[in-house]
Amino acid sequence: MFDDITSELRALMPELRGRLIANASLADITWFRVGGPAQVLFTPADEADLAYFLKRKPRDLPVFVMGLGSNLLVRDGGVAGVVIRLGRGFGEIKIEEGGRLRAGTAVPDVKVARAAAEAGISGLAFYRGIPGSIGGALRMNAGAHGRETKDCLIGARAVDPEGNVHVLSLADMGFTYRHSAIPETWIFTEATYQGAPGDPAEILKEMDAVAEYREQNQPIKERTGGSTFKNPPGHSAWKLVDDAGCRGLRVGGAKVSEMHCNFLINDRQASGEDVERLGETVRARVKAKSGVTLNWEIIRLGSPRPGAAVGEALAILDNTVDQAQS
Structure with a gap:
């Protein structure tokens, strides 16, 4: 406390x-x-x-x-x-003329996709596959199924640490893969998107396909944080994890998903340390196997319990994790 x-x-x-x-x-x-x-x-x-x-x-x-x-x-x-x-106060969606949509940053991505579809605005159906809010999508240039936030965003609003409100253009965002150049201390409050005219029925069909893919290929019904690691250039994170023998690897109450091994799941009342230790152990094993360093996509926040380690110091480098924690 x-x-x-x-x-x-x-x-x-x-x-x-x-x-x-x-x-x-x-x-x-x-x-x-x-x-x-x-x-x-x-x-x-x-x-x-x-x-x-x-x-x-x-x-x-x-x-x-x-x-x-x-x-x-x-x-x-x-x-x-x-x-x-x-x-x-940040949960409103407004449909504007010319295929534009304005959304508060507390709005779930899936809700934006649905609102766009109902308004006949195409280009945002990929948000159906992202389990987060618009604020997170702006922070990480969230993407799925071949599209990213940068492909449809035209502007945003944010408040800096001194309480000043900023109106940002797409160019201001400085988007790269899973990254925005806007300081992390700024808080996004609103986003404006530009879509194209589309048939609502066809857009909803596209969203259904995205949802079906997620259900068949990702552990969406588990306690998880979504994709754990960013894809390194020229590699797929899940493939590196699998090749390092980490599919199904367990630390305490946390486990690498056997359905999709770029997902960590809490299936046995895990602690935060269990999840982070598992992730760091995976990173260490991938590095040892392939020479590739995986970077966390999940944000880690706060302090450990008193006396506990954080980050790379948590990695279990021998095989005791497989024997004692499975």
Whole structure:
């Protein structure tokens, strides 16, 4: 448990309209269902409320932002400072003339795909296959089935750490593979997309195909964080993991999915450390087998339990993981 600083924050920002919760469980709102609490969980009412909070908060107070928690691994010691989770004030979708769609960054990607389809806007059906929110899609240039966010985005809005609102063009985003050049301390609040005219029935059929592919090839009904590692240039992460003999590998309550081995799953009440140790063990074995270094696609947040290691120091380099943890 962290010290409760919510009263101090409210005193600094009397006009705040959003909700502050002390020692809020993050395991309850992340897909892995692991990890410690947030010292403070803040849900702003809208963009203006978010900007007000950032302008008034103490300069040395750490701030992190999360979306649906689908691509996030929270460590067992929790997160000191404030975790911002965008809610209803960032959940609106607007259909505009000329095949444009505007969405708040708390909107799930699948909901944007569905809204575009119903409006006869093609080009966003690939979002049906991404298990996250629009904020995460902007941060990581999320993509699937041959398309990426950069292929349909025309602009976005974000708030910087000082509470200044920025209107960003596609060029400003600096998109590369699973990366945006916008500082990680900026919080996206809205995105605008450009699609093309399409037949709603055909778009929905395309979305159904995406959904069917996911169900047949990915462990979407498990407690997982989605794709664990980025594809290295010229390689598929899942193939490297498989070739290193890691399909089905287990550490404690965490396991490499046998359906798709670029997914880690929590199938036996795993801890955050179990999941991270498993991921680092996979990385070490892939490096030893192929010479390729896998980089995490999942974001790891917070501190470990007292005295525990993090990162590469967690890797199990011998075979004890197979014998003792299976």
